[in-house]
Amino acid sequence: MxxxxxxxxxxxxxxxxxxxxxxxxxxxxxxPMPALVLKLLRYTAVAIFPGIVAPLVLTPAATGGAFDPARGLAAAITLGVGLATRNMLAAIGAGAASLYTFLWLLG
The missing domain is CATH 1.20.5 (Single alpha-helices involved in coiled-coils or other helix-helix interfaces)
Incomplete structure (x- = not known):
């Protein structure tokens, strides 16, 4: 082009x-927007974020599209810490630490 x-x-x-x-x-x-529209707009990020993250976990480009157990375990730990603590920074930290740990352990 x-x-x-x-x-x-x-x-x-x-x-x-x-x-x-x-x-x-x-x-x-x-x-002013109707109450129903305002209520539905609150869930926009919650609906979009999994759509962005799921392909990166299930079919990462780094592995040629094959599922990587290290990324899957790190995503599960991130989700668990996020649900348990309700703290985004703790979830991000746990996810990053677990990803690097599992990539180191699993090669």
């Missing part, structure tokens, strides 16, 4: 993203 084509695609995607966000925030941002 030429440089001009790449920049046209970047600008078009940027404009499209802006218009999508503006349609939601700019046009109805000053109006």
């Amino acid at each position: 030429s440089d001009a084509t790449v920049w046209i695609v970047i600008v078009a995607l940027g404009a499209g993203t802006y218009l999508i966000r503006f349609s939601f925030l700019g046009l109805i941002g000053s109006r």
Whole structure:
């Protein structure tokens, strides 16, 4: 692809993203939202985060798409610590420490 084509695609995607966000925030941002919509929006991150993390745990690119027991165990420990402590930093720390430990132990 030429440089001009790449920049046209970047600008078009940027404009499209802006218009999508503006349609939601700019046009109805000053109006009060219904209680049901506000309740559902609270769960957006909870719904998106597993969709981002699950492929990285189940089919990581580092192993060519094959399941890696070290990453699976680290994800399970991270989830367990997060549920037990309700502390995000503790879960992240436990997950990072367990991942590096299991990668070292399992090779």
